[in-house]
Amino acid sequence: MNTNTNTNNVNTNKSILENRKIMSIGGILVLGLILLFLENNLSGYYHRLVLLFGINVILTLSLNITNGYAGIFSLGHGGLMLAGGYATALVTLPVSFKASALNLPHWLETMQLPFLPAMLIAGITATIIGFTILLPAFRLKGHYFILGSLGINVIMINIAENVRAITNGATGLRGAPPYTNIWWIFAIVVILVYLMWTLMTSKYGRAVQAIGKDEGLAQALGVNLSKYKAFAFMFSSFFTGVGGALWTHLILTISPSSFDLLVVFQIVMMMVVGGVASITGSILGAAIITAMLEILQPIQEGMVLFGFKLPQMFGLSQVLLALFLILIMIYKPDGLMGEKEFSLKHLRFLSGNNRE
Amino acid sequence: MSLTYILQQILNALSLGSMLALLAVGYTMIYGVLGLINFAHGEVFMIGAFTATFVLSLLGAPLWIAIILAVVASVLAGLLLERFCYRPVRGSGDITLFITSLAASIGIRSLFILIYGSRSRPFPTPEYLQGIHFFGDILVTDLNLIIFIFTAILTIILSLIIKNTDLGIAMRGVSYNKTTAEAMGINSNSIIVATFIIGSALAAIAGVAWGLQYGNVRPSMGYLPGISGFIAAVLGGIGNITGAAISGFILGVGQVLFVAFLPSTFSGFRPLFVWLILFIILFIKPTGLFRTNIKWE
Amino acid sequence: MGNGKGNSRESLLFLENLESGYAKVNVLQSISLHVNQGEIVTLVGANGVGKSTTIKTIMGIVKPQKGRVLFKGEDISILPPYKIVEKGIGYSPEGRDVFGNLSVYENLRIGAYITPKNDFDTRLERVFTLFPRLAERREQESSSLSGGEQQMLAIGRALMQNPELLLLDEPSLGLAPIIAEDIFETLEDVNKEGTTVLLVEQNVNLALQLSDRAYVMEKGKIVLSGASKEMENNDYVKETYLGISRN
Numbered sequence: 001m002n003t004n005t006n007t008n009n010v011n012t013n014k015s016i017l018e019n020r021k022i023m024s025i026g027g028i029l030v031l032g033l034i035l036l037f038l039e040n041n042l043s044g045y046y047h048r049l050v051l052l053f054g055i056n057v058i059l060t061l062s063l064n065i066t067n068g069y070a071g072i073f074s075l076g077h078g079g080l081m082l083a084g085g086y087a088t089a090l091v092t093l094p095v096s097f098k099a100s101a102l103n104l105p106h107w108l109e110t111m112q113l114p115f116l117p118a119m120l121i122a123g124i125t126a127t128i129i130g131f132t133i134l135l136p137a138f139r140l141k142g143h144y145f146i147l148g149s150l151g152i153n154v155i156m157i158n159i160a161e162n163v164r165a166i167t168n169g170a171t172g173l174r175g176a177p178p179y180t181n182i183w184w185i186f187a188i189v190v191i192l193v194y195l196m197w198t199l200m201t202s203k204y205g206r207a208v209q210a211i212g213k214d215e216g217l218a219q220a221l222g223v224n225l226s227k228y229k230a231f232a233f234m235f236s237s238f239f240t241g242v243g244g245a246l247w248t249h250l251i252l253t254i255s256p257s258s259f260d261l262l263v264v265f266q267i268v269m270m271m272v273v274g275g276v277a278s279i280t281g282s283i284l285g286a287a288i289i290t291a292m293l294e295i296l297q298p299i300q301e302g303m304v305l306f307g308f309k310l311p312q313m314f315g316l317s318q319v320l321l322a323l324f325l326i327l328i329m330i331y332k333p334d335g336l337m338g339e340k341e342f343s344l345k346h347l348r349f350l351s352g353n354n355r356e
Numbered sequence: 357m358s359l360t361y362i363l364q365q366i367l368n369a370l371s372l373g374s375m376l377a378l379l380a381v382g383y384t385m386i387y388g389v390l391g392l393i394n395f396a397h398g399e400v401f402m403i404g405a406f407t408a409t410f411v412l413s414l415l416g417a418p419l420w421i422a423i424i425l426a427v428v429a430s431v432l433a434g435l436l437l438e439r440f441c442y443r444p445v446r447g448s449g450d451i452t453l454f455i456t457s458l459a460a461s462i463g464i465r466s467l468f469i470l471i472y473g474s475r476s477r478p479f480p481t482p483e484y485l486q487g488i489h490f491f492g493d494i495l496v497t498d499l500n501l502i503i504f505i506f507t508a509i510l511t512i513i514l515s516l517i518i519k520n521t522d523l524g525i526a527m528r529g530v531s532y533n534k535t536t537a538e539a540m541g542i543n544s545n546s547i548i549v550a551t552f553i554i555g556s557a558l559a560a561i562a563g564v565a566w567g568l569q570y571g572n573v574r575p576s577m578g579y580l581p582g583i584s585g586f587i588a589a590v591l592g593g594i595g596n597i598t599g600a601a602i603s604g605f606i607l608g609v610g611q612v613l614f615v616a617f618l619p620s621t622f623s624g625f626r627p628l629f630v631w632l633i634l635f636i637i638l639f640i641k642p643t644g645l646f647r648t649n650i651k652w653e
Numbered sequence: 654m655g656n657g658k659g660n661s662r663e664s665l666l667f668l669e670n671l672e673s674g675y676a677k678v679n680v681l682q683s684i685s686l687h688v689n690q691g692e693i694v695t696l697v698g699a700n701g702v703g704k705s706t707t708i709k710t711i712m713g714i715v716k717p718q719k720g721r722v723l724f725k726g727e728d729i730s731i732l733p734p735y736k737i738v739e740k741g742i743g744y745s746p747e748g749r750d751v752f753g754n755l756s757v758y759e760n761l762r763i764g765a766y767i768t769p770k771n772d773f774d775t776r777l778e779r780v781f782t783l784f785p786r787l788a789e790r791r792e793q794e795s796s797s798l799s800g801g802e803q804q805m806l807a808i809g810r811a812l813m814q815n816p817e818l819l820l821l822d823e824p825s826l827g828l829a830p831i832i833a834e835d836i837f838e839t840l841e842d843v844n845k846e847g848t849t850v851l852l853v854e855q856n857v858n859l860a861l862q863l864s865d866r867a868y869v870m871e872k873g874k875i876v877l878s879g880a881s882k883e884m885e886n887n888d889y890v891k892e893t894y895l896g897i898s899r900n
Contacts, residue, residue, distance in 0.1 A: 073451050075458075140638055142450055143393050147586065148638065151631040154583070162624040261579075265462050272455060315470035322463025329456045330444040522766060529752050529763045536750045539712050541738035541767035541814065 028190060039182050047182075048250075049294055054185035055246050056286040060270040061192050061279065062239040067268070068277040069200065070232035071212030072145060076130070076152030077240050078264040082160060083129040084122035084241030085248040085258060089173040090166070092118050092249075097175055103165035115179040119245045126241025127234050129156070153261060160256035172255025179249040188246070192239055196279055199235075208232050212277065262318065266293070269325050275337030284336060292324075293317055360493050365616045366609055370500045371569045373608030374507035378562035379585025380592060380600035381511065382555030388531035388595035389544075389551045391450065395457040396437055397559055398582020399464040404430040404560030405479070405573040406468065412480045419482055427560040433464070434556030438549060461582075468575035476574040479567035503565045510558065511601040518597055523550060531595055584608075584630045591637060607633065663726075665690045665818055665849050666711070671720035671730075673710045679718060680706040682873040688818065693840070693850040695860040695881070697894065698870035704853040705747050707870075708822050711851075712744050713737045724818070739767055743816030747823045747853075749803040751810070753796030757787055760795050760806055764813030780809040783839050801832040808836070808843075818849045825856045837863050857894040861885050869894070 038050055059081070066072045090104070091113045098109045113121070133152050140148050160167045167173070199205040208228050210217065215225065248254045266289060274285025296317035328335070379401060386394045407429035411422040441460045445452050487498040518524035529537040530547045538544050566581070567573050588607050592599030607630050614629040615622070664687035674680035680703040688694045696704050709715040711722055713734040722730040729737050738744070752760050761780060765773055781788035784805040790798060795806055804824055811819055821840070825833035837859055844850050854860035861867055861881045869877035869890065877889065884890050891897040 073454070143387075143454070144590065144638060146393070146454060147583075147590065148635070150583065151634065154580075155628060155631055158625060158628050162622075262462065265458060268455065268458070313470055314474070315466035315468075318466030319463050319470055322459040322466065325459040326441055326456055326463070329448075329452050329459070333445065333448050333452045522762065525755065525759050525762055526766060528754055528759075532752045532754045533750060535714060535734075536746055536752070537763070538734040539714060539738065539744045539746065540763050540810065541735050542763070543733075543735045 024194075031186065031190070035182050035186055049290070051180065051182060051185055051250055052294075053287060053290045054182070054189055055180075055243055055250065056267070056270060056290050057189050057283050058185070058192060058239060058246065059243040059267050060274070060282040060286045061189075061196060062236045062243060063267050064271050064277065064279075064282045065196065065208075065232050065236040065239075068271060068282075069205070069212050070208045070229060071215070072229055072233065074149040074152075074233075074236075075146060075261070075264050075268070076133070076149035077236075077267065078259040078261060079133070079152035079154075079156030080126040080130050080237050080240040081244030081247065081259040081263070082156045082254075082256070084126040084244030085254040086160065086167060086173070087125035087241070088118045088122040088245035088248055089176045089254050091121055092177050092179070093173060093175060097173075101168050101173075115177075115184065115249070118179075119184075119242050122245035123238040123241040126244065127237045130237030130240075131230070131234060150261075153259075153264065157256045157260065167256070170256055172253055172258070174253045176248050176252050176254065178252060180246050185246055188239075188242060193279060195235075200279075204228070204231075209277070266321070269321060272325065272335055273328055275335030278335070278337040278341055280341050281335055281337030289321070292321065296320060361616070362613070364494050365612050367494065367496055367500060369609040369612035370504040371565060372612065373605035374503045375562040375565050375569075375581060375604075376584050376588050376608045377507055377511065377601040377604030378558045378565070379581060380588035380604040381514065381597055382558045383586045384589040384592065384594055384596065384600040385527070385551050386555050387589060389527060389548050390442065390446070390453075392442060392453045392457060393586060394437075394442075394555075395454070395582070396441075396461040396464060397555070397585065398578025398580075399461050399468075400430045400433050400437070400556045400578075401559040401563045401566070401582065402465070402468065402573070402575060402578035403433045404563030405567045405577065406472075406563075406575075407560075408564045408567055409477055409479050409573050412482075413478070419485075423561065423564050426564050427557045430556045430560030430563065431553050434552040434559075435549065438552045443545075461578075465575050465578070472575065474575055476572040479571050479573050481568050481571055485568060499568055503569065506561075507565075507601075510561070511597065514554070514558075515597045523547075527551060528595070580627055584611075587630050587634050590634070664688055664723075665725060666851065667723040668707070668711070669721045669723065671707070671710060671717050671722065673706060673715050673717040673720075675706075675715070680873050681710065681717075683720070684870075684873075684875055685720075686868050686875060686878070688849060688851050690817075691844075691847070691849055692866060693844050693852065693864045695852040695854055695864035695867045696870055697854050697857045697860050697867060700855060702870045703873040704855075704870055705822055708744070708747075708820050708851070708853050711737075711820060712742070735767070738814060741814075741817040743811035743814045743819045743848075745804075745807040745811045745819070745821045745824060747826065749800070749807045751795045751798070751803050751806050753794070755795060756792050757795055757798070757806055758791050760810050761787075761813050764810035768814055776813050776815060780812055783812070783842065784809050801828050801836070804828060804832075804836060805839075808840070812843065812848075816848060818851065819843065821850065821852045823853060823855060825854060825859060833859060857890070861890075 038047070042050065059077070063074070063077055066074050090098075090108060091111050092115075093112075095110055095112060098104055102109070130152070133155065160172075161170050200209065208231070211225060211228055211232075244259065247258075251258075270285035270289045271282055272285070273288055274283065275281025300313050300316050379397065382400075383394065383397055386392060386397070404426040408422040408426040411417050411425050412419070415421075417425075437460055441456050442453065445456050481499070485499050485502065489496045489498070518527065526537065526542050526547050527550070529540070529542060530544045534544050537547075562581075563573075563578075566577065584607055585604065588603040589600045591607075592601070592603035610633065611626055611629045615626045618625070666688040668684055668686050671684040672679055672681050684703075684707060686694075686696070696707060698704050706715055710717050710730070713729070713732055713736070717730050720730070721728050724737075724740055724742065727740070729740055732740075752763065755763070761777060765776060768776075786802055787805055787809055790802060795803065798806065808819075808821065808824065824836055824840070828836070833856065840850060840852070841863060850864075852860055852864060861884055864881045867879065867881045867884045868875050869884070877884070877887070879887075885895070
């Protein structure tokens with residue numbers, strides 16, 4: 001955050017705001033040009049990597065709202081992604097598939113929505129589910145909340161496996177339309193970053209962060225804990241559901257095992273590696289872990305190295321990620337960015353133009 | 357739904373209840389001294405089961421040797437976890453500790469998938485344990501009975517140790533206030549190590565019991581029983597050995613009855629039972645069923 | 654320095670230019686004091702001047718940033734608390750800090766944790782003779798004791814180690830005057846039986862009556878030291894700590 005808050009003069013404030021506005025618009029334009037360049041010049045594999053990175057940024061930022069800023073550590077976000085994914089699949093899948101494989105009410109069976117409303121429905125579904133299941137868990141503290149939130153994953157996976165009329169059981173839903181593209185993803189990234197930035201610097205956001213830092217103090221200052229926690233959780237759930245929808249329309253299938261604890265673990269890693277309660281940290285973390293996963297993927301599936309065929313090594317990337325995370329926890333528990341943000345001040349030293 | 361049927365279901369669930377009880381006791385002790393949900397406890401349980409599988413099927417050794425080696429392997433795993441994962445992050449906050457244990461859990465599980473693949477391997481149950489008896493209409497398997505009795509004896513011995521020995525009193529002291537305990541001459545590190553040894557040994561025995569009862573083991577076998585074990589520990593009152601054991605039994609038996617009373621199409625919902633119970637109880641009493649200061653019994 | 658008898662370096666306990674504190678804040682600024690065998694020495698001062706920190710540093714709970722703690726000539730400042738207990742220092746913490754989840758008897762057993770078990774009964778008997786109330790409450794959970802009883806238990810627990818030096822952090826805190834006086838009388842008995850005592854107190858009046866020598870602490874520094882009898886008559890002490898004005 002800003003360090004020069006001592007010179008709190010109305011004029012400078014105004015000019016800072018105006019500067020920021022110009023910079024933001026400029027930034028978005030640059031981002032747009034970069035994306036246009038990537039869209040036209042990247043081959044299939046790298047293009048897909050950029051998409052995965054973008055989705056991971058959305059998921060990591062969403063998780064950071066609760067786990068980083070508000071200090072409510074949730075492992076339940078996999079269940080929320082599942083809710084979003086299934087919701088969007090159900091309103092976009094071909095009518096023929098729904099009629100043959102599922103047993104849906106007529107209005108849902110015939111429903112075929114474009115991406116934007118489908119995504120909104122995904123977000124809203126995740127919010128509702130998150131809120132309903134979490135209502136009891138909200139009363140819990142610390143470890144018990146983590147435990148309760150883990151229950152959301154187990155419960156959602158279990159429901160997806162067993163309510164066959166809607167979810168098609170363990171096989172899952174196939175043939176979701178390929179809506180996800182670079183523009184949708186990064187438009188949502190920009191919206192999310194903008195909302196988070198605005199919120200976190202607002203009175204509301206500062207209250208949420210106060211909860212994260214010290215519940216007792218926040219309570220003493222008269223912050224209505226449950227109200228802000230609920231708000232933070234709903235905000236986070238919505239975008240997690242949207243992330244699940246983007247994922248579904250990229251992979252084109254969704255099944256009960258799509259977003260299990262391992263997926264949540266990866267997102268927790270992205271958040272923790274980058275820096276808890278830091279927007280740029282989340283982006284950095286998503287980039288690092290997405291890259292690591294992609295580099296490890298071919299090794300896992302058995303690659304040919306200098307003429308030798310290496311055996312398949314499933315599980316290798318999880319082992320290495322786990323080790324990496326434990327080392328981070330031991331030596332840099334606040335993540336690479338800590339609670340700081342990457343700002344122009346850092347850029348001056350780097351004299352480069354490596355902007356996100 | 358006859359009484360015989362219910363009794364039969366309860367008897368069938370005795371071994372599951374025993375395993376959850378053993379896991380819950382380990383969870384509750386480690387949480388007591390360290391304030392840590394040892395998420396990797398389920399993996400320590402899995403390591404015990406795998407070790408026994410290898411000793412039985414590759415070496416063809418008798419069961420008691422398999423149990424001893426399983427305990428040795430799990431204890432070793434528990435000690436390595438404590439020394440190299442948890443001790444370095446002790447004092448840097450609950451969340452850091454928890455993330456570390458989550459990473460350890462997933463790391464160990466994935467390591468076993470990497471080495472042995474994710475599929476189940478058969479666990480050779482000795483023939484002399486496969487006997488069955490009928491009492492009227494009720495079927496009793498030897499295995500169910502043996503696992504239950506073994507667990508009950510272990511739990512009673514353990515609670516006597518906690519109640520009466522210097523080690524037990526020191527454990528309770530460390531879990532109440534580590535700083536003061538150290539200022540009274542207690543080396544809290546060695547108490548924590550002792551706790552990990554006991555907890556891991558119990559997990560190993562639960563792992564062997566699992567193999568005997570269900571006839572197979574796999575790397576991810578520790579996940580759901582591990583969580584159920586922790587839920588039982590929460591319900592029984594953290595630090596309360598007897599409470600954890602009894603809650604473990606209740607959850608195990610309850611799971612089986614839950615399915616038995618529902619139409620068969622709902623049998624897939626069995627894992628939800630523990631969560632249902634957890635949410636109901638925590639909704640009534642958000643701090644868990646125990647007092648705010650940790651009390652061992 | 655060295656208002657007492659004997660050379661500081663040959664004292665039972667000797668703090669040399671000790672600096673310590675929490676995080677980046679140094680609470681103690683070059684503290685030097687010594688306690689001779691058989692003495693009762695008191696460290697008095699207002700709330701928050703660093704008295705507790707001094708005792709916690711001796712016990713190894715807070716690590717010193719500079720200076721040394723010598724016990725019988727040996728530097729113990731690098732040792733963890735449980736090793737310091739083994740050297741022969743008993744500790745009764747501020748706010749009693751008894752193990753609320755344990756019974757009185759179990760608390761005393763923790764006190765005797767590191768000592769040989771053969772004369773456990775003799776030591777238990779001694780503690781019960783010094784504090785008969787504890788004998789009556791033997792099996793009671795200690796969180797259910799009164800403040801005074803908990804204080805007795807904290808002192809009794811430390812005595813179970815048969816310490817050569819007993820460190821007491823604010824034993825009169827929150828107690829009714831009669832009970833505090835009672836406990837101080839018992840401390841005198843303990844001292845007569847051969848235990849050296851270092852007492853940290855806010856109740857300057859009581860502390861000076863009990864002790865042989867006293868140190869006065871203000872803002873992390875020792876500002877005054879000397880025989881307790883002389884201190885009682887010192888104008889500054891009278892005015893600042895005993896509430897007696899100069900005229």
